[in-house]
Amino acid sequence: MSKELIRLSHLVMEFDGERILDDINLYINDHEFLTLLGPSGCGKTTTLRIIGGFLTPTSGDVLFDGSRMNDVPPYKRQINTVFQRYALFPHLDVFDNIAFGLRISKLPKDEINRRVTEMLEIVSLKGYETRKVTSLSGGQQQRVAIARALVNQPKVLLLDEPLGALDLRLRKDMQNELKRIQQAMGITFIYVTHDQEEALAMSDTVVVMDKGRIQQIGRPEDIYNEPKNAFVADFIGESNILDGIMLEDRLVKFFGRAFACVDTGFAKNEPVDVVIRPEDIDIVEPQLGHLTGTVTSVTFKGLNYDIIVDFKGFKWLIQTTDYHPVDATIGIRLNPEDIHVMKKSEYSGQFGDYSSYSAEYDELTEDTDDAEE
Numbered sequence: 001m002s003k004e005l006i007r008l009s010h011l012v013m014e015f016d017g018e019r020i021l022d023d024i025n026l027y028i029n030d031h032e033f034l035t036l037l038g039p040s041g042c043g044k045t046t047t048l049r050i051i052g053g054f055l056t057p058t059s060g061d062v063l064f065d066g067s068r069m070n071d072v073p074p075y076k077r078q079i080n081t082v083f084q085r086y087a088l089f090p091h092l093d094v095f096d097n098i099a100f101g102l103r104i105s106k107l108p109k110d111e112i113n114r115r116v117t118e119m120l121e122i123v124s125l126k127g128y129e130t131r132k133v134t135s136l137s138g139g140q141q142q143r144v145a146i147a148r149a150l151v152n153q154p155k156v157l158l159l160d161e162p163l164g165a166l167d168l169r170l171r172k173d174m175q176n177e178l179k180r181i182q183q184a185m186g187i188t189f190i191y192v193t194h195d196q197e198e199a200l201a202m203s204d205t206v207v208v209m210d211k212g213r214i215q216q217i218g219r220p221e222d223i224y225n226e227p228k229n230a231f232v233a234d235f236i237g238e239s240n241i242l243d244g245i246m247l248e249d250r251l252v253k254f255f256g257r258a259f260a261c262v263d264t265g266f267a268k269n270e271p272v273d274v275v276i277r278p279e280d281i282d283i284v285e286p287q288l289g290h291l292t293g294t295v296t297s298v299t300f301k302g303l304n305y306d307i308i309v310d311f312k313g314f315k316w317l318i319q320t321t322d323y324h325p326v327d328a329t330i331g332i333r334l335n336p337e338d339i340h341v342m343k344k345s346e347y348s349g350q351f352g353d354y355s356s357y358s359a360e361y362d363e364l365t366e367d368t369d370d371a372e373e
Contacts, residue, residue, distance in 0.1 A: 002029035005155065005188055006051060011060035013046055013212075020046050022212040024060070028190060028205075030155075033182050035191045037199040038209035039235070044192045045160055047209075051190060052158050053077050078155040084164045086145035088133045094120075095129040098147045105152075119147040122184050124177070139170045146181065156188045163198065175201050196236050200224065208232050229342055233275045234351035240316045241352025244274040244341065252341050255291055255311065259334060263341035273342045275352075278306070278319040280338035289331020295324050308354050315354040 006028040013021035021043045028034050036044035049055040050062060053074035062069045069077060088097050098119055102112045120126045123143040128136070133144055142162060149157055159178075163171045179202045182189045193199055199206050200220040208215045208223060208231075216228040227233035230241050244254035246266035252259055254274050266272060286292045293311040304319045309330060324330055 002032065004028070005030040005032075005065060006190075007061075007063040008047070008051070009061040009063065011047070011050065011062070012058045013043070013050065013055065014058045020212050021050075021057070024212075024214060026207060026214065026217065028156075028188060030188055031186055032204050033179065033189045033191065033202060034205045034207065035193060035199040035203040036207050036209060037193055037196065037235075038215075039194055042209040043212040044194075044209050048081075048158050048160055048190060048192050051156075052079055052081050054081075079158060080149035080152060080154040080156075081158040081160065082145050082149050082162050084161045086141050088141060088144055088148075090132075090134050092133065093129065094125060094131050094133060094136070094144055097133055097144050098151050100148065101152050115151050115153075116147075119151045122150070122181055123147045137170075138166050139174055142166065142174060143177070146178075150181075150185060150187075154187065156190060157182075159189060159191045161192055161194070163193075163195075171198070178202060200236070208235065210235075226340060227275060227342060229345035230273050230275075230347040230349075230351050231345070233273075233340075233342065234347075238278050238317055238319075239352060240276045240278065240354075242274045242276070242314070243349070244272045246270045246272045246341060250336070252339060257290065259290070259339055260336040261339040261341055262336050263339075266341065266343075271344055273344060273348050275340040275342060276316075276334065276338060277340075278317040279304075280335075281316070281318045281320075282333045282335070283318065283320055283322065283324065284331045284333050286329050286331040288333070290333050292329060292331045295326050295328045295330060298324065298326055317354045 004027050008024050008026045011021050011024035012019065024047060036047055038044050046055065050057050053072060056070055064077065089100065095116055098116045099112050102115060120129065123146055125140065125143055125147065133141055136144065163174050166174060175198055191202065203220055205217065206220050206223050207217050210231050216223055216232045223232065224236050227236060233239040233241055242254045244252045246252050246269070247258060248268055249264040250261055252261045252272065252274060291311055293309040293316065295307050296310050296315065297308040299306040304321050305323060307318050307320060307324055309316045309318055
């Protein structure tokens with residue numbers, strides 16, 4: 001069973017009267033890879049800096065192993081940080097960059113050698129000891145920064161958008177590398193990113209944030225498959241988000257039709273948001289479809305086509321391996337497990353229509369039984 005290591009309790013952070021964090025409650029387990037995910041300005045880096053001791057919250061508590069840490073300075077916490085700018089020492093070689101903190105702590109020379117050699121092995125840089133860091137690639141510099149942070153044996157490593165400066169291919173490689181390093185070291189990683197794919201690929205737990213508040217906490221699969229509101233559904237992957245009415249348990253109405261679904265726990269006739277992921281939609285002959293629409297755009301994406309389909313003025317994104325030309329009429333069928341129902345929220349009506357305008361939202365409230373014709 002996982003042991004709780006860090007708890008953030010009712011954290012509030014204000015700068016010049018503006019509230020940056022609004023009642024953040026979160027616990028982080030030992031050995032967990034937890035990612036704070038959200039758009040710029042959502043409060044994720046501020047949360048990280050509070051955990052690291054670089055900022056003191058306006059109110060609320062930071063607990064580490066049960067002890068209050070609000071006013072403990074960074075160097076007295078069992079925490080190290082890797083920033084997007086690696087801040088390596090250009091005049092030192094790889095070995096001396098990694099050994100820097102250990103020398104300041106006046107550890108014996110053989111202990112320093114043992115630890116640095118072990119870290120070089122873990123970050124796959126064995127044989128690079130005497131290289132100048134300025135001669136290394138971005139990904140290699142990144143690994144030196146990680147090794148330097150880990151060689152002090154912290155209980156927690158904080159990573160603030162550390163892959164932001166790398167190209168796509170290298171980012172993918174480093175995602176796998178980071179996960180491997182975290183598992184090899186057996187310590188807690190708290191990671192900040194605005195990149196949803198990065199968060200889903202690496203994390204045990206994802207915390208989705210917006211406007212200084214936590215929108216959802218869960219495993220990557222749960223966040224993707226069961227988003228809590230329209231913001232999470234839109235931010236994590238592509239989504240078609242529609243207005244609906246929950247007629248009763250397991251029965252939702254949208255586009256004037258009732259569809260079987262798997263969701264329960266809503267009031268009778270409760271207005272809801274309905275999420276349908278683009279890859280979950282089956283394209284069929286028009287006469288066999290639950291709904292029919294017209295293809296308005298086609299984009300080839302390598303593994304599949306992204307097609308925009310107009311249903312009664314509301315544009316859906318569908319991902320399919322079959323080519324359907326512009327102006328083709330297609331039918332779609334929806335399985336109950338592919339329809340996800342969410343409570344209405346402050347984000348309702350802001351996302352989900354793949355046209356550049358949403359003037360036709362009003363049409364969705366009208367009865368559209370002729371969508372099948």
